[in-house]
Amino acid sequence: MSPQRRSGLGTNQEAIRRHNLGTVLRHVHGAGQISRAELTSRTGLNRSTIAGLVGELESLGLSERTSPVEGVRQGAGRPSAGVRIAADGPYVIAVDLGVDRAVVARTGLGGRVLQRAHAAVDSDGEAWQVGAAVAALIRTVVEDAPASAPLVGIGISVPGLVRRSDGLIRLAPNLEWHDVSFGGIVLAALGLDVPVCLANDADLGALAEHTRGAGVGTGELIYVSGNVGVGAGIITGGQRLEGAGGYAGEVGHLRFNPDGRPCHCGSRGCWETEVGAHAIAAAIQCPPDKVAQLDEVLDGFDTPSAALRSTGTALGQGLASLVNMFNPQMVVLGGYFRSLYRLVAAEVDAGLVDRALPAPLESVTLSLPGLGSDSPLLGAAEIALEPLFTDPVAALGTALVDVQGRLAG
């Protein structure tokens, strides 16, 4: 922890003020609506400082005041006035790039989806074609945006390994992409210059579930995503576990069965060869062109076949490795694992209990995502909003207004 600076030059004080401004905004964003008294309590800042910061957020168009609620009194004091996210404030574009389709949402503070669109993606298409399709969706979702509302940035969820330093997609196996600068491709297709950030879909699923899904307040969480490939996003100590380059969480390539099937990674018997979409599709005779919609196919089943039950066992046994390794409080099952778990919960639970050590098993809960299938999308919104919580003044300085006019021009 860095020490609390008690004195400094003017620039330091300005940096601290902006940091505090962003911290207050993060609390309003997390809660949607919050009283000043609660902000005082959560931040440790005093009432007059909070009043000043809230006033500045309001003048920046980031928040609005709400009336004090009668009856909600803090001790003997006056009822505390409230703060909520501004109605026509800044927004971001969140993109969930899947293997067969892309979902795009204009999203405001508080995680509010304001407008959304989706389209099929040709997984054999080249990156520039997919980029053009995503850009078209972005044009659609900004159509009804107020001209005065600033676009802060674009966040993109990617089914693959993303280098943290520059957002390069190192590998998206099911799109057959290697070293693709997809962020630049989308910006070029739009003709816009705004901040764009990319991250792995499971990492973003974990972030969203931790911020506003099933795992709010859960410092140790794993989001395991079945999404053609299998990956995990890990929250530990309340923070994303990213690893040295941003590639942490590739649990699909845990060694699971050394005599198993070859994996696309070049290895053999990875966990993904047992619980990945292709393995499950083969087990249930799902046609290859439906693999990317495995969740919908699974939702059509009433009773699981022996093959599906066996997949459930393998899912639980692999989760046991994660539980032994990370000792999480919660494991969230995302992607088609949502649908699979509904069918074979007993087998998943039994596989987990069979292989996990008793001590870490005690405290873990399996959960479905609180945000349904939107976790990666809302995680993409979170990373695009992040600059507003670091320094709102700077983030608004680089934001674009009249986006629709610029896109038309």
Place this chain on the structure above:
Amino acid sequence: MSPQRRSGLGTNQEAIRRHNLGTVLRHVHGAGQISRAELTSRTGLNRSTIAGLVGELESLGLSERTSPVEGVRQGAGRPSAGVRIAADGPYVIAVDLGVDRAVVARTGLGGRVLQRAHAAVDSDGEAWQVGAAVAALIRTVVEDAPASAPLVGIGISVPGLVRRSDGLIRLAPNLEWHDVSFGGIVLAALGLDVPVCLANDADLGALAEHTRGAGVGTGELIYVSGNVGVGAGIITGGQRLEGAGGYAGEVGHLRFNPDGRPCHCGSRGCWETEVGAHAIAAAIQCPPDKVAQLDEVLDGFDTPSAALRSTGTALGQGLASLVNMFNPQMVVLGGYFRSLYRLVAAEVDAGLVDRALPAPLESVTLSLPGLGSDSPLLGAAEIALEPLFTDPVAALGTALVDVQGRLAG
């Protein structure tokens, strides 16, 4: 991140001052000796604040001043005076409890081992017998301690799962201990009342290697320990990954070979059944009574047998799962893996390269421990010293002086 508090009541200011005092002491502890200018630069506190804090550390008997070194000038200013750890300052007792022996060290700030002792431990003995043996070693290492030097606490490294909330040993498989309050047993055998903290040996190995071993400055580090059982300590974002209860890092029970040998955990084919000490001992016809000294047995080999080479491959393949999962910068091979790696480095490297994904493989280095076999011992010292870095005044308030007299009485 919590906001920087810019105002508050007197109690807040006192808390901030103590926090800053601990932060400065942590820097002196890490460096052993450091200039005031460097402290200013590392903490962001201004020169007069640093001067005040350094003076207070000195008056608390925690540090000493060193003369300014001629030629070491900060810009155009005067040569900066230095600070180093006080010679007869506070100390802690570090205990490395192994399966067959215990090592105990009186350790000062800066990680200096001042006196050490070890003894055989009967792994069939009951916890109170082991506790009595450890207490006898503690009596030995405090014999030459100055009566005025305060004992801050005891840190114990345990070959098993330790509950973070209260230090209960939930399971130490090779000692056959379940739910043992070993800290309390040692204190009772000593007749002392000082803070005692326990943690898993691999977790402490990771902490020590990160603080003053091979991984200084490495934010993403895994210390994998072969120590009869196999476990890992994980540093991510510069912090220990502990999990919900403190049990994270049980990599020995990663599923490795579903058709493999039964594991003592009740499962089958865990990684530990392939690279654990019993597996290796069987592979090299090592007699059972030598398993706990496997490192020495391995050091006697010049050329590896085919069985050892195959174990090296299994070690590398399992490390690949860790690399895929955590994307570390460094993997430190501790315990008997140090000796094994010297013999079969080529096989370990090949197993790793074969199974790791290219992106996380790029940035990872395999390393031997910088602290030799002392990593868990010095990690135990670190956790016992920790209260001094949180609040030195409070830690000294609960410390004991004249420990030898108290033990004699």
